[in-house]
Amino acid sequence: MRIRATVVAVTGAVALSAFVVPAAQAVGGDAHHSVDTLKALHAAASGRSTFTGATGESGTPYALDAKFTGVSVNNGKPIVAGTSGRVSVPVVFKVTHGAGVDVTAGDTELDVMLYRGPYSEPVNFLIGDDYPTCTNTSATVAACRGTIDILPGEELENADATGWKAAGFIVDWNDVDPFADDVDFSKVGFTENSALTTAKLQRLSKLTVNAAPEPVKKGKTLTVTGKLSRANWDSGTYAGYSTQPVKLQFRKKGSSAYTTVKTIKTSTTGSLKTTVKATVDGYYRYVFAGTSTTPAATAAGDFVDVK
Known part of the structure; x- marks a missing residue:
């Protein structure tokens, strides 16, 4: 189980840098990396060479040959939340990718999350406690299942009772150590998709x-x-x-x-x-x-x- 995410706004960086997860585990593993590492990756992908909180990174991630398709959140039904406890709703999707990409590899991270507001600077976002599980259904397609986990008492305000959109990201670290002082991002594959589908949150x-x-x-x-x-x-x-x-x-x-x-x-x-x-x-x-x-x-x- 990963640490709950915290919104981090980074003006000018690519979209996901505004709401990266501060600690995330690789699919099938327990490795964690810091918010600064993910911020560095997003900044590098957007062509920014430096930013607050990260030093020594080099290179630009290459565009990963992968994209999200068929994303469904809560089977298309509104997400209804009370004032306490935990609300978990299913997320299913497919990843279509090149023959050389393996989204089930231990050093590949991917997830789908919900965001409200503009993708470049979301007002709020919601993500699962654990990474989705993916199964290769062919050499170029993986079927994935996960959840969006919500703590209403901690993560929601009344303004969140509205329409949301889903976004997804995939990072292929290719054996690069995300904990290193100098991360060579030119060896890291990265892709992200926004507005994959919509979801509605409602007040119970x-x-x-x-x-x-x-x-x-x-x-x-x-x-x-x-x-x-x-x-x-x-x-x-x-x-x-x-x-x-x-x-x-x-x-x-x-x-x-x-x-x-x-x-x-x-x-x-x-x-x-x-x-x-x-x-x-x-x-x-x-x-x-x-x-x-x-x-x-x-x-x-x-x-x-x-x-």
Whole structure:
């Protein structure tokens, strides 16, 4: 498992220098290199001879004959995260490469990550805890699987509930020691691809319902309350989602289908409250259709006994 990544902005360097991983392990091995080494590689690839934090590097990495294809993040579905814990979603892709490239070699590193904002200076990025595993399916194609691992409480803010893009990089060290004081980058192969696919992050939503009084006499008024809340990544709590349309639905006892009774909006604090006439035994629930930043939510039905 590698150390979690830290955003490092390097104006003028190639794109990945803005969010290289500070410690990364070679595929199938435990070797680690520093953020300065990766920054040096990216700077060298962009034609920059020097930059802060690295000295003695020489040469320009040659363009590695490889590219990413068929990238899919979370099977194309939005990534939904709460306020704590870890969210891991699958990433699958292929690497098409020249016959002389072996992406499964111990001194080759590759990964796919998500970034938000411009590729040259991303606002935020997300990457897996471990490198993907790749299997050669032919002399020029490797199929790879990995994950994007997210710690919402540490890595996300509310502005991250939006569209992201995927980028990938491959480094073939060709037995060059990345720990050396003087790294000859002319012997190192390197490639990167941006905008490989898109992904959407959403703030987990929760919805509750309570119909009262229970039991209730036929023809009397039922008050149905509830609350729509969603993850607030800025505060690490769940907060009410205000002024959102929510459907009140009813399912008669013995039936399998819900019908919509009415649509109301949440208050400024996310609260829901409305009244209906009690007619027959059945279940009441609230249903939220979702928005671009927040997934749909459905409250568990609350049974009401009508006397």
